[in-house]
Amino acid sequence: MSEHSIIIDENKCNGCTICLRACPTQALIVRNGKAKLINDRCIDCGECIRSCPEKAIKSKRDNIDIIQNYKYKLLVYSPVILAQFKEFHSWEKVLYLFRHMGFDDICGVDTGGYIAADIIRGFLKNKKNSKRPYIATNCPAVCRLIQSKYSGLVEHILPMYSISDIAGEYLKHAFISTKKVDPEDVGLFYISPCPAKLIPTNQEKGCHSIFDGIFSMGDIYNTLMKIMENEDLQYTEQEMVTTKFALRWSSFGDVEHKFKDFTTLRIDGIRNVIRFLNRLENGIVEDVDFVDMYACDNGCVGGVFAKEDPHIAEYRIKRIADAFPEKISKKMFPCDVDSCDIRMKFEYNPKIPDKEDMKLAIQTLAEIEALYEKLPKLDCAACGSATCYNFAEDIVVRKDVTMDDCPILKKSAP
Amino acid sequence: MKEEDCLLKFEIQGGEFLDSGESSAVIKEYLKKIGIPHPFIRRVLIATYEAEMNVVAHAEKGTLCFTIEGETVVVRVHDKGPGIPDIELAMQKGYSTATQEVRQMGFGAGMGLPNMKQNSDTLVINTEVGTGTEVIMEFTL
Known part of the structure; x- marks a missing residue:
């Protein structure tokens, strides 16, 4: 369940x-x-x-007050939040406010992107990894869609944590190791741009979220606006250790830049994702190594909790990213935690139907198709099922509606 | 196999590369709906796609019939076309009589029949030069 x-x-x-x-x-x-x-x-x-x-x-979503349950508070934010403000050039103000809210250390999802890129490059270079194209795990909605509707494509999912999880584990690991504190005292939190990231990605495996609390970007936006509007804010200089590429990738899925020697695609918008998965399942996608897919338009900048228009947000992130280098010059804390590796497994254990199961399934399907043929095929949803086909399915399988519940048929009945 | 025994039936038009692959996609959806696991579906999908493409690339027109008999999926493709003069030769990997035009579109690599043989459990080909070809493939779950 x-x-x-x-x-x-x-x-x-x-x-x-x-x-x-x-x-x-x-x-x-x-x-x-x-x-x-x-x-x-x-x-x-x-x-x-x-x-x-x-x-x-x-x-x-979680309430921001839960951070008080921990002695040390760490925050991973989606860089998309930096693009929600008109004065986006003052992103330092936002980072300052996170500290002001009580977080001891913070980092963006871009940090995870920076770490993941080289690991994924190494993985793709290995010709033995042949289930191409590999599908990135950054959008949990896409992963769940594959697990539930395209189970045959599960083997294409990159066996790796999402870049927000990597950022989280890295931040926590670096904090505990350098500050020498008890891990029990550390709370790890995340500001998510969408509902998909509020629950663990790989539920099939019983995988729990690495975060102790996840906040909606919309709620945090409200909190920040309130402070900005009501307080005479004196903020101090803030550092963001990142790269041009990492910021762009983690906000609007710009994968190409770092993977120029591979064939990579960014596919955004759930309907485009579905069309691509259908083609992939039909076996007519060739010569693609890596696909980064997002349910939202323009990737995470189009997230459900984002206030700003995705195109404007994308523009802003690009301008912020312009100021950052191609490579991080500072020596980074080594990422030797589990998530910084290719070791996640998405399971697919199909049950093989026997003769009787199949006979029954064929009969059920024939029943559904026969009913469907009698329906108006308007997909008006007035009956309470999404499409006429779903309605026919619901009559046969759920059994909670009957033909009489179709308002169009009823109207045209003599 | 009689016409009325088909669970799904398709008409295939020769030379229509743009719409090609439709019958294998519909068959895939059907098998998914009745709960068949993907590795099996993939075998049916690849072999059916190749059979369909053979009609599109070489024949004037054809029909494709899909059915399930017990635990066996049967795909029968019947076409009106040139027929295969030398089946043994056609079964060799890389052998193709596809025109330059067809090859330029990325088809005609000579893997059609070998792929069909490799992915099906039984493959029967009845052909008559100048009349047409019938291909019957069986896949056992």
């Missing part, structure tokens, strides 16, 4: 079915006038949150 970050407020939901049509995996239904989540289909991409006109769909 998988855990999801999507919460539907039944008091606010008016059963309008807009979320049903926005959901790329048909994970929502409306029954008795209220939207409901079908757990095993949801990939936490958050398209429903974006689409809901009543703001009835929200995402679980």
Whole structure:
């Protein structure tokens, strides 16, 4: 049973079915006038949150107060937050405010990108790694989509943690080693640009989040704005140890730069991701080594919790990144923790159906197809199922609706 | 196998490279829906795609019929085309009679029949030069 970050407020939901049509995996239904989540289909991409006109769909997140439970507080932020402010050139102010909020040490997801790039390059150079293209794990919604709908492509997922997890482990490891503190006293937190990152990526394996708390970028944006508007802020100089490439990659998925000698693609937007996965599954994708896919438009700058337009945010990140070098000159603390390696495994253990299972499945499918042929195929969702095909499935499998629930058929009935 | 026994049936048009691969994609979706594991689906997908491409590349037109008999997937492709004069030669890896035009599009590498043989459990080819070819592939789960 998988855990999801999507919460539907039944008091606010008016059963309008807009979320049903926005959901790329048909994970929502409306029954008795209220939207409901079908757990095993949801990939936490958050398209429903974006689409809901009543703001009835929200995402679980932690309250910032939980940092007080730890003696030492560490923060990994998505650099996307730096692009949410008009005065984006004063990114130092944002970093200063993180310290002001009580964090002892901070780093951006870009740090994880900087560490991961060389490891991935080494992995791709090895010709023995032949399940190409390899798919990056940076977008948990994409990983979950593959695990649930494209299980045959699981072997293409890069066996590595996402760059935000790498940044987190690195930050914690460096802090504990240099400050010589008890790991029990250290709390590791993350500011996420989207609901997908609020829950662990690889749930199949029972993998828990390395973070002790994850905050929504929207909540943090509010907190920061409040301080900026109400306090006469005197901020001190802040250092950001990063590179041009790392900032760009971790914000809008610009992978090409560091992987010029490989064929790499950045694919953004969940519908584009689905189209590519279909082609890959059909065996008609050739000569691609590495694909970085994001459910959101323009990658993480398009995250559900981002306030700014993704194109403006991307522009701002590019301008911030311009000031940074190609390589980090400072000697970095060695990353010898587990996550800085190729050792994650995404499991795929298919059950082989026997003769009887298959016979039954073929019969069920024939039943669904026969009903589907009788439906208007408008995909209007007025019945409460996302598409006419889903409606036919729901009649046969879920058995919670009947043909009479189709308003179009009812209207045209004599 | 009679026509009405097909679970899925497709018409294939010779020379239509743009739409090629559609029947294998629909068959893949079907097998996914009834819960067949991917490694098996991939075998069916590759072999069916090759059979389909052979019709597109060489024949005038053809039909593809897909069905399941017990635990065996059967794909039968029947075409109206030039036929295969020397099957043994055609089975050799790299042997191709594809035109220059077809090769320039990235097809015609001479792997069609070898790939079909490698991915299916049984492969039967009935061909008549100047009339057409029938290919029957079986895949056992």
